[in-house]
Amino acid sequence: MRITLDKSLIAGRRLEVDANNGTQFIPLTADLAAKCGYSVDANPYGNSKIFASLLSCFSADREDKVFDMTLRLRMYNGHTSAVDMQEVSKTCRNQWVSREILCETNYMEVSVDRLPPEMDRSTQSLLNRHGSNVAPEKLDYALTPITSLKHIWKMVFQYGPSKEKPMFLNEARDAGYGVATSPSRLIIRSPYDAREVYTENVAGVPMKVFKVTTYFKEKWSVTMLDTAAVCPAGGLKFIEDRIIWTVPRHINPLLTSTTSETLEVHMGIDGKILTNAEMAAKGYVMSVSESHIVIELPIGGSDGFYKSRAVDNQYHITYIIKPMVEIVWREEDSDHLTRYKAFFPINTPLMRRPLVVINYTVPEEQMFDVLLGAFLEDVELVNITLQAGSLSVAQANVRGYNIQEQRLANGSKTFTLHVPFSDSAVFQSSPNPVTIVYTLPLVFGLLVKPEQSMFTHPVLLEAVLQLAALPTVTGSCDEGYYHVTVEYGGQGKYFKTMLGKRELTSVLAEEYGLTENSTHMSFAVPFLAPDAVVSLVQSTAVRGRLDLVFWDPFNNRRISDFSLGCTFPMAMIECFSNGTMTALAVKAESVTSLIPSQLTLKDPSCPPIFSNDRFAYFSFDVNRCGTTRKFFDGFMIYENEICLAHGNARKYSKTTDLDYCLTVSCYYIINETQQIVLNTNSQTITHGVEIGIGELPVRIRLATDISYSTFYSNEDYPVHKHLRHPLYFEVELVDSTDPHIELVLKNCWATLGGERLSTPSWDLVVDGCENFEDNLHTTLHPVTRDTRVQFPSHIKRFDFKMFAFVNDTLGVTDQIFVHCDTVLCDSIKHDYGECSSQCVGLPTIKSVKRGSRGTGQAPQSKSYISSGPVKLSNLLLAGL
Template identity: 30%
Template sequence: MAFSFCFCFGVTLLLSMWSMATCHIPDGAVTMECRDRYFTIAVDLSFAEKEPNFEAVDETGVYPITVKYAATCGYSTNLLPLLGRMELRASYFSCHTDNTDDEVFTFNFNLNAMHGGEDITYALNKTCSPTLPWSPREVTCEVNYMEVSVRSDMACPTGTKQDDWDAVVQMAYISATSDWQVLLHRDGEQLMPMNLSEAHKQGYAFDLTDGRLVFRTPYGQPDSLSTTVNGVPVEVIHAALFSRQNWVVLMVDLVAACSMYEGSYDESGYMMWETPEELHLLMSGLHETQINVGVNGELVEQPVAEERGYIVEKHNTTVQISIPYNAEGGYRKSLVSGDLYEFYVFDLYVEQISVDEDHVDTRLRFHRTLATPLLPRPVFSLNRTVLEDRTFTVYLGDVPEDVELAAVHLNGHKYMLPFNNTSSQTITKVVHPNNTHGYTLKVPFDDPVVVQKFSKEQAVLQYKLDVNYTMTILPENEPYYHLESVEALFTDVSPPTFQAVCSESGIRFKLDHRSFDYMWDISVGSDLLTSELAAQHGYILSNNSQSLLLDVPLFTHGYKYKDVTLKGFFGTFEILVRDHDTSEVQSSTVKTCPFTATELILCSTDGRMTVVADLSLAIPSGGVPARTNLVDKYCGPKEADDTKALFSFPLNGCGSTVKLGKEYVTYENEIFFSRKLNALKNPADSSNDIDKVMVQCTYPLAGLYRLFSVYKFESDTAGIGRIVRSARSAEGLQSSTTKPPAVLQTAVPATRLTPRPVSIKPGYRPPAQYIRVSSFLNQFNKGARGSPQAKVTPYIGL
């Protein structure tokens, strides 16, 4: 803005304070600051239920600060949702400011805010004094108006055109009034003069203080001129203020000019703003220009500006200012437009100090709001999963400060934040010093929400997790979604394999745990291996995070025996690995070990009893076990030595007796050493006792398919065998230095066996299927008389 002022005058205007009641304002809700050339008020938007508004107050009344009124009277209001506040800037020469000698300025405002549905008025007042002395010429290019003030004792500038002065003087003499009038120039055309009241109605403001003349006009007035200077858009308005006092004419030639450049953004990441050094011909004499730059109404020292990345350059007669888009002092905002974007806003503050040929300082200030275009602002995610941890770890990063995570969808299941404390999933916020943050999501592989897929053909186990992050842009709560899919692969996945070793008392199995072994179940036969099953069958089970140990003592449930001789036998135990979902057998570990035993009785599932009996005390001195026999005298041992004999015979043969109980059936036979043979060897021994050892096999009735001698024997499980000695034999055992038990018995289950329905094979029709046991036994005994085969007798309470 340029101006001319040729006569000295002074006007003093006294203002009185406007007093009113003051309501309490919470700390931090409202801040007021005095700056070099203006006063500012900042209001926190959370202070009121809706956008607050201001009123200017003086002794004449209360004046609402509307958009139009603000531009005319020297106010600017700015809503800053990025910062959550609203600002008011007031020029020191604004309409309703109390001015004392251009050194003390007192401001009075009303702040109107709504609380609880009720409008409440708060009185705000502040007194300011400029920290810098006034320059002869002061120009302000605000966001909504132009303002110029000039010292009243300043000499006429040399740049004033004579033709302009002649036209104004001629108009002043023609006018017969002594009131101040305004004459506007537009494109070389002079408009008709108007008084100050008419000018004020059109938005022009003039004020005379103790030492300065002030002129203010909004942008876009009908009488303003839009032009370009060196390619930079400039708005100009040319006004002449005059008054005739008899033969004396007081005249002020005023030209207001401001750069209207909106700013630009280049690919290197800079926002740029330009202004011509000479905005108008009347300013052509200015030289020795100095440029200072700042943001938010505060100028910074040149080293600080350079440290922030500001660049000030002159290209011919144009000043170009470049600011990095993310420099300190700017405001950023996130925005969703399909994808996530951001833009930056700078409240640019520029001071241009120039000296003309008359060594008169001109201080020109610009308030301009610069904004970048929408810049892509993608967030990113990283898969930080460690297979050994068996937990998905996904990091969502580079999340802007005005974006918050509200929920996540895990494989289609929605989880709101914060997660439930009992949930196995966790999410942690990570804050970074660059005003961004991130989130670390953890979901265990075995969480029900994780999808698992196992390929038997490729031996690959896959865990998959689809994550849909739901974020909200604050404060609008506009949603934004980010999708990520992560998977974890285990290759060469195979069913677990046990290590097995033999011992004197049984077999030990060991399994080293792997992370994916939970996919399979371990069983003994059809029964899952659990601590309860181990206790029931006498196994010793130890299971921790590292390994599983199973000790299977000899003769416990699940063993299979073969190659039984007097010197020993082989015991085989098998552990099955089944698919967890289908229970199909995937693999097995079979271990066969050699064992020795003084005595042994085996009751097979196919109806055969195998016995190794120590007969050293059950036969007379000099007798040999090879001459012993079963009930059927033709059933002798298969193998014998000096003390032991091995018998192996069908349960329903060799004179065995069948005893039926309510839930069990027992096959019983005896090992004899006859009295007749004993008398021949020891005539002095007249005892009529027959030395014998009883052997038994007991089976649960519920597990038998076919029972009696006329049918083939089948059983689900091996029977429980016992070797029972006669009283005489038992006495001999007690007197022996070697003390085997009087009764040798394989392990009996700790719990009662649960009966199950008998499975009848096709074509099989047992004649006794629906016959009462007692009558059936009578019929069977009649048919079995005189036969050396099995004899059936009732037997209750095994």
């Protein structure tokens, strides 16, 4: 019976078994295991196997056919505190033969039939004769054969050809023997080192032998049973990478006749019998001759494992495997069978494994980097010994040594150790002015589990550092990066590099794309990286600087430095036609205490939509967050401030005795862009002020009817209309969300050609008013809010009837184009400039014939728009 655990029962853990249904736990010592029929195998990889005889002390026997075992295992660390409790169960069936012999790792066991066949017949006859009138004492006698445990009188052990030693039952048990009976069998176990066990050579193979005759006495009769067990004690050879195990085919001490018939021969591993196919797949070979059974096993096979050994303070390994042989035979002139099962744990001879020490130390890194290995899983590094004393692994790591265990793919492991050159255990010497030698003598203390055997390995570490000339640095910039190249010079890289306040570590080097060889290293740093500083924020650019410092770690001194200053283009403010502004406030080195996330617009409830420790990014509508509006001749400026705020009150943080505040502005014109520069408050720290430029598009569209709900698209032009048919035009400020802007229609006119200044032309709207000199005059329509119109002040509508130009050369023409000048005004305050004209319902200027129109140019500050051509359908001269 085999039970596998997922825990290794290694040294320092104590195993207990439940001996009485949870009421009594007994430590499973080596003596108890041998006496009761248990063996425990544990490998270094966290697995354990418990092998138990079917007839062990704590198994439940059901008529010698079914065996139930439940082990409640308590495992301890040390000797006091329980760390784990586990219950394992197993049920097995077995068909016994007359004699069963078991050779386990730590005990020999023999069991034989103890009930003569006639007993059952006599008991049945007694019950038939007396029935229920049988006296209890007579029934007990009939059901309890003389070979029961309580009838054992004495046991006589034979050791050697003529030596005997009688013992009573309690004496035999005290001597380490296990004696028990099952419903039909007598079981006797012996440890291999019992005094009465002797060695006998059988067919050239040493075997351990114990023989005992048990006497049962009941009043006038004595019954004796002979038992014996013989187990392998040798027969091993190791040839190159193979194990040869030889077992006698005929085990003479167990035979009472000169001949026997072998019925079955099997081999297995760990108690499991293998088929021929399984044996072939694993490289196992079993051959049976007239006198021997020979089993060949490869060293290193998967059914075994390697184990570490410490011998003479040297590291060795051995290969361990537990094969099994099973033989069933019948002696001459007998119907009784013997089943012989031998488990034979094999340890190969010790194999020396010299340890390898690899010194990966790079002197310029000022750190010893050493690897020791390789070891099996059952080896632990417990301490290192320096000249000043020993340190445990935990103590060494606290001191900064960084001892790590590295697992390898093949299941072995190594130990790595890092010791800084600055540690007090490291010795320094300078054989010449440009050379420094670092020396570290130490001893590794290692432990093999579970034996807890120690061994050591001394190491002398040495590193030579050649001092080099000063590094040479060159740098340049592009639109977004500082590019730096460092030439090591002399003996290579021996220095540390500081970028700003941080060391150029491997992580930072990867971030900045560092490449290097034996003489140079190059990397690129983004201009807004945390290791660069911003020195000045200008209108459309940022002035920054990258500082490098080179440090000699041995002398703990600064050896050189380098600064690279560059200007990078960067849009600080963007203005969008939909009335949205974005602004970026960048933290400069002059305001080191500034926290960008605390910046707000004039309205403190408008914080940045994103910020970090370098900048704050704002996005807002021009009619929110305290933005102010200024109107000039033909353009508008929206203006806000980015400052520090506290609660609902403006509060400025003092930096170098001045306030930090940044003015941002957007300049809008209709369909054009222009830049204008404003000055900021002279009492603020301004890191550049920019006026953003933007465009407010205006469009003109021809509606299909007076509802102004549908319009002709670009693909519909030219549009065909009958003479005198009304044309409904709409002029609209597109995308703006500022409700205080009013679109003012200054002048609209029609031309024969597509150019706005072409002739002939005819006025339709003059100074924002209808042209009353025209008998077919233009009509201006009011605009109200609806589902499509959100801001009525952004739209103007008018209509006039379709007409045709009369040209001296061409006669009556068949198409017209419509053009308009527009300006933007403040809807609340519009009594200035071109926003102040009023219509009183009377003609304001003299009309011009439709054959011609004045050609004066509109001011450049105004925007103009034009419609596509409208063609005259079914031209009738009589209608002109």
